[in-house]
Amino acid sequence: MSVPRVVVSTRLHIPAARPGHVRRHALIGLLENEEMARLVLVAAPPGSGKTTLLAEWAASSRSQEFAWLSLDAGDDDPVQFWTGVIEALRTVRPGIGAAAIAALEAPGTNVREAVLPPLIDELAQTAGEPLVLVLDDYHLADDPQVHESVVYLLEHAPDGVRLALTTRSDPPFPLGRMRARGQLLEVRGADLRFSDDEAAGLLNGALGLRLGDDQIAQLQLRTEGWAAGLQLAGLSLRGRPGAEAFIAAFAGNDRQLVDYLGEEVLDAQPPERRAFLRRTAILERMCAPLCEALTGEADAAAALAEIERENLFVVALDSVRRWYRYHHLFGDLLRHDLEASEPGIVAELHARAAAWFAEQGMAGDAIHHAVAAGDFALAAELVATHWSAAFNRGRHITVARWLAQLPPELVAGDSRLWLARVWTSMDRGLVDEVEPLLADEAAPADQAGAWLPVLRALHRFKIGDVGGAHEGAVQALADEPQAPPFRRTVALLVAGVAAHWRDDLAAADTALRGACAVAIADGNGPAALYSSGYLALLALDLGDLRGAQAELDECAALVAAEPGLDEHFVATAYHLAAGRLALLQGRPAGDLDRALMLAHRGASVIELAAVLLARGDAVARAEARALIETAPDPGRLVAPPLRRAAPSPGSDELSERELAVLRLLPTELSQREIGDTLYVSLNTVKSHTRRIFAKLGASGREDAVTRARDRGLL
Amino acid sequence: MQNYRIVVRGRLCGALAEMFDGLQIACAGRETELRGAISDQAQLFGYLLRLRDLGIQLVSVNPVAP
Numbered sequence: 001m002s003v004p005r006v007v008v009s010t011r012l013h014i015p016a017a018r019p020g021h022v023r024r025h026a027l028i029g030l031l032e033n034e035e036m037a038r039l040v041l042v043a044a045p046p047g048s049g050k051t052t053l054l055a056e057w058a059a060s061s062r063s064q065e066f067a068w069l070s071l072d073a074g075d076d077d078p079v080q081f082w083t084g085v086i087e088a089l090r091t092v093r094p095g096i097g098a099a100a101i102a103a104l105e106a107p108g109t110n111v112r113e114a115v116l117p118p119l120i121d122e123l124a125q126t127a128g129e130p131l132v133l134v135l136d137d138y139h140l141a142d143d144p145q146v147h148e149s150v151v152y153l154l155e156h157a158p159d160g161v162r163l164a165l166t167t168r169s170d171p172p173f174p175l176g177r178m179r180a181r182g183q184l185l186e187v188r189g190a191d192l193r194f195s196d197d198e199a200a201g202l203l204n205g206a207l208g209l210r211l212g213d214d215q216i217a218q219l220q221l222r223t224e225g226w227a228a229g230l231q232l233a234g235l236s237l238r239g240r241p242g243a244e245a246f247i248a249a250f251a252g253n254d255r256q257l258v259d260y261l262g263e264e265v266l267d268a269q270p271p272e273r274r275a276f277l278r279r280t281a282i283l284e285r286m287c288a289p290l291c292e293a294l295t296g297e298a299d300a301a302a303a304l305a306e307i308e309r310e311n312l313f314v315v316a317l318d319s320v321r322r323w324y325r326y327h328h329l330f331g332d333l334l335r336h337d338l339e340a341s342e343p344g345i346v347a348e349l350h351a352r353a354a355a356w357f358a359e360q361g362m363a364g365d366a367i368h369h370a371v372a373a374g375d376f377a378l379a380a381e382l383v384a385t386h387w388s389a390a391f392n393r394g395r396h397i398t399v400a401r402w403l404a405q406l407p408p409e410l411v412a413g414d415s416r417l418w419l420a421r422v423w424t425s426m427d428r429g430l431v432d433e434v435e436p437l438l439a440d441e442a443a444p445a446d447q448a449g450a451w452l453p454v455l456r457a458l459h460r461f462k463i464g465d466v467g468g469a470h471e472g473a474v475q476a477l478a479d480e481p482q483a484p485p486f487r488r489t490v491a492l493l494v495a496g497v498a499a500h501w502r503d504d505l506a507a508a509d510t511a512l513r514g515a516c517a518v519a520i521a522d523g524n525g526p527a528a529l530y531s532s533g534y535l536a537l538l539a540l541d542l543g544d545l546r547g548a549q550a551e552l553d554e555c556a557a558l559v560a561a562e563p564g565l566d567e568h569f570v571a572t573a574y575h576l577a578a579g580r581l582a583l584l585q586g587r588p589a590g591d592l593d594r595a596l597m598l599a600h601r602g603a604s605v606i607e608l609a610a611v612l613l614a615r616g617d618a619v620a621r622a623e624a625r626a627l628i629e630t631a632p633d634p635g636r637l638v639a640p641p642l643r644r645a646a647p648s649p650g651s652d653e654l655s656e657r658e659l660a661v662l663r664l665l666p667t668e669l670s671q672r673e674i675g676d677t678l679y680v681s682l683n684t685v686k687s688h689t690r691r692i693f694a695k696l697g698a699s700g701r702e703d704a705v706t707r708a709r710d711r712g713l714l
Numbered sequence: 715m716q717n718y719r720i721v722v723r724g725r726l727c728g729a730l731a732e733m734f735d736g737l738q739i740a741c742a743g744r745e746t747e748l749r750g751a752i753s754d755q756a757q758l759f760g761y762l763l764r765l766r767d768l769g770i771q772l773v774s775v776n777p778v779a780p
Contacts, residue, residue, distance in 0.1 A: 045769040168766055228769060254744045256722075258768050259730035329769060336733055 010317035012088050014068045015055045020206040022198050031057050037185035040164035044189035046329040047228025050166035065092040065129045070136040076143040077397040078111050079104050093126050106567035111149045124158035131161045138165040147172050193225030207234040218251045232261035262333040281334030282349050285325045293356045347373045371405045384416035399424050415448030429602040431462050457494045464605040464631025470498035485522040501635035525562045526570045533573030569601040576611050586663030661688040666705045717780045720748040723771040
């Protein structure tokens, strides 16, 4: 696992200033002193020096700490993006974000609800030096969820935590509002333009030219102080006799800067060097062994070092100068040079890169290059091998994107990929996507087809058909008694939970205990937690509070061993049972809130409805009602009436909820406080209290307590 | 399909112009006109982002008759 780790860290590395680099004192002063701004927005065209400015700020700041994340194309996956952000924050606040990471890795997580609140709390609690979170190349985050969650962070971040973005396009944030409130500090293209002095610093300093003031002024004017333009011009001038003539020719034409200067710079390279540059430009990041595999160059490390020394637009991605990338603008020029001069070898280069990354176990890069090489067979093989590891770490969108890049007939024809699609959709609760995949004609003919009956039963359960789910799972168990442990666990689970909702408690008990045993033997934590949570619900149904507590202790132990489980929808039953037990014992049932959040991450509509019913407030009841009414077979769940029926005369049995209220009547708590404790409204408490009084024939609160004690209810 | 006329600053007549294959490119004065049939908004934004990523300044974008 050491290699991927290194690659992650290249995204967190603050680019080091190159020797002789031009200092931007005025801008740094502005950034350092404008402490009110919650967002520093550096928005300008490529090659303007955005990244360099923030890197210089980070290196020179005395009063602030910097967490740095360089975005890449994969950051349109909110899970990858926030994992990167947390990794970046950990470089300055070690260990922060454990709960947030666990939430991220669960399927179907809502970042704004589940990931950011704990992260923001922790940021507030671990306040140290003021902190700047830098998101470099933010324009690569092309996803509404990412934007929305970054805005949420901006609005809720504690004082002393600021964001700094570099981007080529303004992000879709409420910038006008932030500007009006003085929360936004903007550094734009015009601010980044090099002055004459700065241009002299670049050309005569960093690039070692000896140009006169007049020549520098001409270049400055022609490039309008654009950093990349000045640097390209300087590179074209280096080693060239007759600077005068070049500057005159350059200044006197109207050609596009990059178009003209790019050609000049590339033409000045020796042929082997130019070939090395353009061939390695297909890489998003490169290291010497990879470049060697790609180009056959004998000593790529020396070549890379020389390219860096000559200021040919490479950026070191780590402090040991192992990984590099080309400056984006220069990379574009090089890739174009490759397309124009050697179009026939592009696919071969990508194929070599794919092979190299695959050998290093770096699946994401390998898949990217295999697709670019048009080698879909290799890409499919890589996805088939690596999807479950990515999936289990919560990278659902990444897996979905991998699958989407493959030709549909290839996915349909490979049962492992078919399975990846089914699970990716199923565990995100996208049951509508699952259904067509489970049709006869879509199912694979080979051994993965054995999954079909089990997955169909699971799908029936997810959409609220407990009868169909039970029948399917029982049949699957009978048809394949020697199923591999994972499939047997899933089949037993579906049989058990479906039996539970059909009120067949004996069958549920047998199947769930079986599932739990196989799951534990198989090291399947999610299934062990899922079955233990249901065993707790089962004990509650039988009135066995002690047994329920024992199962809940089991759940707590599983979660303690594997904290990520507590963010997964499989923990829904655990928290539902804990909440119900708490209500019975008159304790606050905060677990029900957690159960509700988890149920939304891919649980069955039946489970969601059960959680809503347990919460018992009017809104939850209305939601539960809608779910139960549309479920094909909701089993024992009964849609609650729109209005509570009047208690039938003669029935003086107290309901579960009324008992919970009754237990709080001897305390000092007001009715409102009782409501807060039980997570119900004041009105609900009042109506419970009225019914308690009526059923007990009590005249008031104290009288009710006396009568309840007489009857042994308290 | 809709024909568009995209005008950018600077003369774009060297190797870079080939990055916009599919469009007719004409340099006039200090500007360059890129013109051609563009199938949808996604393709149009693809061209605009490519211009942005090369640091090329956009002057105007207009739908035109074929």
